Structure formats: C-alpha cells, structure tokens
Amino acid sequence: MSTHDPLADLPLEIDSYALEGLERDVSSDFTRLSTVIRLRGGGHEGVGEDVTYEALDHVAFQGAGPTLPLAGSHTVESFSRLIEELDPWPSPPVRDPSYDYRRWAFESAALDLALEQAGRSLADVLGREPRPVTFVVSLRLGDPPSIDPLRRRLDSYPSLRFKLDPTSDWDDELIAAVAATGAVDSVDFKGAYEGTIVDQPADPHLYRAVVEAFPDAWIEDPKLRPETDDILRDHRDRITWDAIVHSVEDIDALPFLPKMVNLKPSRFGSLRALCAAYDLCAERGIGAYGGGQFELGPGRGQIQYLASLFHPDTPNDVAPGGYNDPDPGPGLPDSPLAPEPSPAGFRWGDWR
Template sequence: MDRRGELMFERLASLPLEIEGYTLERLTGGERVTTLLRLQGRGEEGFGEDLLQMPGEADPIEVPADLPLAGSWTLESFLDALGGMNQWVEEPPEEWGDFAARLRNWVFESAALDLALRQAGVPLAAALGRDEPRPVTFVNSFGLGDPPALDRLRATIELYPTVGFKLDAAPTWTREVIAALAETGMVRTVDFKGHYGLEIEGDIAPVYEAVVELLPEALIEDPHEGVDGLPLERVSFDAPITRVQDIGDTRTINVKPSRIGSLRRLLEIYAWCEERGVAMYGGGMGELGPARRQIQLLAGLFHPDGPNDVAPPPFNLPDPAPGLPSSPLDVSGPPPGFRLK
C-alpha cells in the first residue's frame, strides 16, 4: 500500500467494532431496487447498501442473512475476516468476474466503517485527520434516448441552472445534437462506456470527432480502445479503475468506492492521486439510500470540485422535480460515522 494511504488506513484500523447482529431491507426508487444492510451493536447502526441488481430483473442478488458477523473486533480484523466469508446465497453470473465480489464486499466494509465510527463518536473526516468536507459540485447523469432528445436536459437546466451533466454517448448522436449540447454550456463529461464490453450498433467515430471539437471543456470518459487523437488531458477512466496499478499515466479518474470494493484500496487510490496530481471525481452505481450520501461525503473530503456523478437520487427519475438540492451540495457538519446529517 502507498505509504500515505497506509497512514490513512492505520488511523481507522484499530477502531473497536462491536457487532451484535444485522438486518436487511429493500429500497426502491423507480425501476431500481437495492438492499440496505443495518449492522447493529452497542445501540448504534452502521449502514451499507448492496447494489447488485441484474439487468432487467426486479430484485437484487440476495445478501445472506446468517453470516457470522457478531463479535468483538477491530475494524481491521473485521475487514480481514470478511475475506474468508461466503457472501452469497447464490453465486453471481460467472461473466461478472470479481466485479460482483467487490460490490458485495463494499456493502459490509462501508457498514462496518460507519458502525465503528458511530461507536467511537467520531466523524470520518476527524478520524482521517482531514479538514471538514467542502461543498460538492455534482452532475446529473443519463442518456439522451433513441432518437436523442434534449427535453429532459433542458427541463433540468430550467430548474437547476448550476447542475452540469454527464451524458452517455451513442452512435445516434449527430453533429447537430452535439452542437445543441454545446449551446447549453452545461456538459461536463461524455461517457463512451468503452470498457463495459458493450457492442456498438453504428459508427461512433464521428461522435468522438464532434465531441472533441464542439465540447472542448468536457471530459471523455472510458473511450474505446483504438480511438486515436483524443487530447490526453481530457480523457478519464472509470470502469478499469479498481486499484492504484490500474491508473497508469491517466490524468483523471472516476473513483467509485463500490467498484473498488475495499477501504484499503480506496484510501490508497486517494493518496496516490493526491501525491501525483491526478484529478479525481466521484461516481455512483445507482445508490438509493445511505450509500449515495457516503459517496457524497467522500467527494466532499477528496474531490469536491470535480464533476462528481453523485447527484441526489431523485435526479435519476425520468422527469426533474422541483425542490431538490442544487450544486454545489452542502455536506458540512457531518455527524459521527460514515454518513451525512
């Protein structure tokens, strides 16, 4: 582990952790379903959220209800013990590889961190020896549909003129569509999803060319392999990033704690990027409850000014609603735990 990341982890490792049991419950939002883990001990609860829902399925992959979590631990000893536990009722699809294992492991690690800090009466910032979290710049992330339409984007701008956008690129984007996006001045990131193994139906090369030319301030996230001529300072990576070794000479990365799946590796990535000036922004995986507030807190501590894809969950509904928090998001004064007030 990078020494600075190791030092951050050492500040948390010896936290006492008393676990008496845990409960599970469903969270729903639109077509999305997640599972909330409540880890209990000494009159406190620690929250984690399982995000493993199969595409097209109404229910997530089950979290076991009988894992041997109860006992007296330190945070470090509990995280070590997790590696030897079977965290599945049924094994996830083989093609998911270790992606599913990392997401599932983060459910327990994030809940354990929250509970240990709650029992110690300490907020995460203080435990890490960092300044209070700063207001978080966030973006609204979605696709434009087929055929692409800007109605939702324009309606959101009307209600929330400071909220930028992270948009999923598609071969159906014409030069005229991209020019219309440029006119809004609000596109912060264009996600090509080039590392998800998805088949492309159509020619996406003209989309790259137009995005580079017409959206000169926008990051180009996860470009496909073999695409030449992209400005290196504008390229960012998300899907390939699970550990420090994945960063290479990339100048900007999307940090997704649930994809990384490990508190140790997460802190190492933060430290490595801060040491070397690699720009960071945060990303979500469809969180509906506490996990979304946890990544908002991490953004406030480590990369508040990036185009963080951590918008409050109602922004992900098909139609924008009035009365939501705007960007930058106030994350000041968090209570004890791995959470926001």
C-alpha cells in the first residue's frame, strides 16, 4: 500500500473557507507575506499556508477573497482533483512555482480538516510514530558577507547547526572562519535559480574553496557545468537537490542517482505527488530531508510534522520560525525538536 492510499479516501465536508494574511520581517532582508487558508466544515477547521514569495500575489489573493466553489462533500483525493481543475489565482502569479505553493496550501488545509472531522491524527492514519526532528538554520551571511550573523546565533545557541548559501563574494578568510565553527551541515549553491534575488552563477573558485573547506557538508543544487564538474566529480555522494525536485519524474531525471534529496512539500503541490516521492525514496534507498519556505503560520509546523514521520534524523531545514528573525531572541527550542503532533488533524505545536 502506498503512503497516499490511507489518506486519499478520508471523507471531507466543506461549508466555507476564509483567508488570513500574515506578514513578518525575516533574516533574508525582505518582508515575508503569506496567506493562511482556513477550510471550515461541520464545526471543524483545517488550515494550510500559501508560501508564494511575491507580495503582490498575496495582496491580489486576499483582496479577491474566498471565491472558489469548494463547499460540498469530498474525499481528500477528490478535493485534490477539484483544486487541480479550479483557478485560485485572480491574476497569474509572478513566478510559475507559485502554482504549486498555493495548491499545497489548499491540500494541506483539506488534509487537516478531513483528519479533524475523523478525529484522527496524521501519524495515526499513516501508522507512523512521530520522532524528534533534527533541524538546521538556513542563513545568508549578508551583503557584504560577514561571519557576524553566524556568530550572533552561535553565541546565543552554541549547539545550532546551519545550512548556508555561499556566494561569490565569500573570500578565503571568511570561508576559513565559517569552517572553523564546525557548525555547517550543508551548503546551498542556489545553482537552479534564475531571475531571482538569490541567483548564484557557477563559480569554479567558490565551488572548489567551499567543497574543500566543508568536507562533510551536503552540497545542494550546484550548477553542473564543464568548469564545475571536474571539481564536483569526487563529491557526488554529497550532492543533493532541491529547487528542481517537484515530482518523482524530476528525481528520475537527475544527472545521477543521489544519496539525498530535499523534499519540500510545497514544491510538490499535491499530497499525492509528495507521498509518491516519499515512497520512491524509500524504495531506492535515497535519503531525504525537509525544507521550509519562510513559513509564518501553520505551514512551518506541518513540515516539521512530516519530517518527524519520514526523515527525522537528517539536516531538516525546518527550524522554528524565530530563528528566521534578524536577531533571534532567547528561549527558542534546540535541535532536535520534541514531537508536538495535535491529537487530531495535521497540525504541530500550538498553531490554531
């Protein structure tokens, strides 16, 4: 039986839905907007979070309001097919990946509501035990780059582990200082991005310096070019992929069989596609870790929940949201996160 099978036929009753906007300044030097989708039915509510990055897309979505014909009797799978047919975009998104982000928001809200109505938790339906979640903090080192953002966090939380985004303006002195902390579990070359604020070209000098300075770190999304392939060839066991992975077909199309991939639920859009990726990785012995999208609301807990069920011991980029603040305050939980699944539904922690 596939992972998706016990979820697909869960009954789902929807009476109405509402949208809630969230906003927060985060550590990547931008103001994050997201939209919480609240599906309501039978006295219960299910929540999901649209992690589309462009603010204008959220403004248009929230301004249009709950216009989709979602009321009625469904199953989790039939609702997924309905969302596939509908257009939840008042105007086309700025970037195509946002189609999947919004679909995931509706599908995760539907899963939460169906489980609430059934009085069962996600862990119970899947027959999996939630386990403590190992996490890393995703961080850029500023412009111009400095070790200060890393140092500030380590001063407050000495056991923190990190996923860093190296850029061409990292000099040898900075690379050595970062490596000396011993706190880096993965480096993200952002090689799959084009036309974004995080674009990073294939830089042979940077690749060589970083790969050699962090010999035990995972290497995410390198840009494979003749000038970088020679540098990376002996490190293929450490190469992992993120931005180009939206389906099992994308995993099949990778240039070589990876030992690890980043499975970000929002990139897959549908619950069906995400579950298929979990199953494929299990069948082929491919490790996985989870990734976040600067979630501000229930989406963060939901990806922590999935990590606890499918890949709790890997460097999950699902740190509690407080670590995304420009200056994280005291009292944040350390890794690993203790399991906090809700008694019923698809929620983690105290989000309501």
